[in-house]
Amino acid sequence: MGLTLVGLNHRTAPVEIRERLYWPVAEVPGVLQKLTGVSGTYAVLLSTCNRTEFYLSESHAQALDVISRQAGARLGQSLDPYAYVLQERDVAEHLFRVAAGMDSLVLGESQVQGQVREAWEAAQSSADSVLHRLFQSALRTGGRVRAETALGAGAASVPSASVELAHKIFGDLSGRKALVLGSGEMAELAMGLLVSEGVRTVMVAHRHLEHAAQVAEKLGGRAVEYGEAWPMFAEVDIVMTSTAAPHAIVTMPHVGEAVARRGGRPLCILDIAVPRDVDPAVGRLDNVFLYDIDDLQGVVAATIGIRRREMPAAERIVQQELRHFWDWYGGRGAVDAIRQLREHAESLRAAELERALRRLAHLDPADRERVEYLTRALMNKFLHAPTLALRAAAGNGNDRELAEAIRRLFDLGEGLTQTEEGSNQQ
Amino acid sequence: MLTELHLAALTFYALTGALVAVPLLRLPGGTVRGRPALAAAFAAVALHFAALLAYSRSTGTLPLSGMAPALSSLGFLVGLLAFLVLWLTRERAIALVAAPLVVLLLVAALGTGFGPTPPGAPARGAWFVLHVGASLLGLALIAVAFAASALYLLQHRELKARRFGAIFQVFPPLEQLDRINYIALVLGFPTLTLGVVLGAGYVGLEVGMDRIGPAHLGVGLGAWAVLGAMAGLRLTGLLRGRRAALGSIAGFALIAASYTTLVLLQHGFRRFL
Secondary structure, rough: OOOEEEEEEEOOHHHHHHHOOOOOOOOHHHHHHHHHHHHHOOOEEEEOOOEEEEEEEEOOOHHHHHHHHHHHHHHHHOOOOOOEEEEEEEHHHHHHHHOOOOOOOOOOOOOHHHHHHHHHHHOOOOOOOHHEEEEEEHHHHHHHHHHHHOOOOOOOHHHHHHHHHHHHHHOOOOOEEEEEEEHHHHHHHHHHHHHHHOOOOEEOOOOOOHHHHHHHHHHHEEEEEEHHHHHHHHOOOOOEEEEOOOOOOOOOHHHHHHHHHHOOOEEEEEOOOOOEEEEEEEEEOOEEEEEEEHHHHHHHHHHHHHHHOHHHHHHHHHHHHHHHHHHHHHHHHHHHHHHHHHHHHHHHHHHHHHHHHHHHOOOOHHHHHHHHHHHHHHHEEEHHHHHHHHHHHHOOOOHHHOOOHHHHHOOOOOOOHHHHHHHOOO | OOOHHHHHHHHHHHHHHHHHHHHOOOOOOOOOOOHHHHHHHHHHHHHHHHHHHHHHHHHHHOOOOOHHHHHHHHHHHHHHHHHHHHHHOOOOOHHHHHHHHHHHHHHHHHOOOOOOOOOOOOOOOOHHHHHHHHHHHHHHHHHHHHHHHHHHHHHHHHOOOOOOHHHHHHOHHHHHHHHHHHHHHHHHHHHHHHHHHHHHHHHOOOOOOOHHHHHHHHHHHHHHHHHHHHHHHOOOOOOOOHHHHHHHHHHHHHHHHHHHHHHHHOOHHHHOO
C-alpha cells in the first residue's frame, strides 16, 4: 500500500471518544517510534481535540494492526465504529483540507495550521520523503487559502466577536480601558482576549468584592464595588456585563450623566448576560454602541456565512495544490517502474551481447564496440516510447493498467505492479 | 497623448473603486484579500502623474492655470492622498468615495478640454503657481476628510443598527476614520491658509484687485473660514466622531456648491483658476 490514513474526527466520534484518543504533542514521538519500529512503516500522527489521524507511507497491514491495538487499548473498545481509512489521493486531499481549516468544527479556524505543523515537526524521524512532501504541501495549501481567500476572516466565536466589535469601533485596542460587571466563563474568556489585544486597566465590579478580586487578579486589573463602577462609564472605552441579576442594572439614572461627560468618545458595551444587564435606552445614547448576546451571535453567523461563500475559492486552491503534489508523487512511482523496465532490458541486452560476441570472436575491439553501441542504441529506441507513456500516465494518475500491460509484454514478473501500486490506488 | 493618458488614469481609478466595491456585492470569492486594489490605485496615480507631466511638456507651464488642468491637478492630489491612506492603513474602503470623486473631476476636466490659455489672461508667475498649488492641496485634503467622514457615517449607522454585513466587514474602524478626518483637516487648514496668503500676494503684486471678482474672494475666503472653524473645533477637542463627520461633509458640500456656482456664473479670465 502507498499513502494511507487511519483516523477519527469530530464528525465520526463524540468528544468522549476523541478525548481518550488524544495524544499530547510530547507523547507523539514515542507513539510513532513504536509504530514504525514494529511495522516498518513511515508515519505522522496528527492529534488535536477534534481529530486523531495516522498518516502512513508504504504502510503494511501490520501497521494498521498496531494502530488498532494501540487505539483499542486507549479507548477500552474497538476503534472500528469511529474510524475511517483513506487511501492515496484521498489522503492528500483530506490533509490539505484539514490544514486549510475546511474540515474543522469551526469552518476556517486557523489553529489547525499550527497543529499540522507541530505534527509534522514531531515526526521528523518517523516520516519519509513522501510524508515530508505531503505535509509541506498541506501547510502551503493552508497558507494560500488563508492569504488568498477570506475563509479565516472575521470572528467565529462569541468571545472573538466581542473583540471584533471593539476593533470595529476603536481600531487598535492598545491602552484602552475596560470595565467588567459581574463574572462568568464567557465574560472572562472574552475579556482575556481583549487584554491579549492590548486592553489595559481592567476594573471588575461584583456584588461580592472578594469574587471581583479573584477575577481581577486573573485579568491583571483591580476590583471595585458596583457603586464605584457607575462614574467609570465616563472614562472607560469598553464595558462588559455578565451578572446574574434578574433585571437591567445598567440604567440611565446610573450611567446617563457619566456618559454625557465623555465628550463624544465612543463607548462599547458588550452585554452577554441573560437576562440582559443593560437597559436598551442606554444604547440609544449618542456614541454608545450596545451589543447583547444575540448581536454577538449575529456577528458569528455573519462570519460563518462569509466563510461558506469562500469555500469554492478555497476548494480551487486545494485542487491546484493537490495536482502539484500528485504530479510529483505519481512521477516518483513512474521512476521506479521505468528503472525496473530498463534494468530488465539491460540484463537481456548484456546476456545476448555476450552470447553474440562469443560467436564473433574474430572481431577486433573497435568492431566489438560498434556492436555493443548498436545493441545499446536499439534498446534505448525500443524503451523510449514506453518510458514516455509511463511518465505521462503517472502524471494523470492512471498508470496502473499501463504498468500491468508492460509487465505482461516484457515478462517482468510481479515487481513492477507492486511498485506501481503505490501510485495507482485511485 | 494627453487625453489618452487621462482616460487610462480614469479607467484605473474606476477599476480601483470597482475592486473595493466587490465585497459589498456579496459575490462568491468577493472577500478575497490581496493587493489588486492597491495595484490599480498605484497605476491610476502613476498614469495621472504621467498625464500632468505630458501637459507640462507640451505647454511649457504647470497644470494649474485653466479649468481642465486645474481640475485634473486637484483630482491627482485627491487620488495621491487617497492612495497614501490606502497604502499606509491597508484599509481599502477610502477608495469607495475617493475614486468616484476623482473620476468625476477627470470627466469634468476632459469635458472642458485642455485647450490653450484664453487670451487676455493675467500673467502666471510664481505667486500664482504657489497660490493655486497650495489651495488645490488644501482642497484635496478637505476631499479626503469628506471621504473619511462619509465612510464614518455609514459604519456608524451599521454599528448602531447592529448590522454585521458587508459594510461592517469591509469598512475601517470608526476611530481610524475619525483620525483620518482629524489629520486631513488639521493639515488642510494651514495649507489652505498658505494658499490664501499667497493669493493675496498674487493679487497685490501681480494682477491688482480690479482683476479679481468679489465672488472669487468670497469663495476662497469662505472655504478658508469653514476649514478654519472645523480645524479649530477638532484641535480643541470640541468636535469629534459623528458630529465631526457631519461637519466635514457639510463643509465640503458648501465649498463644492459655492465653487460650482461660481464657475457657472463667471466667464473669461475671471473664472476661478
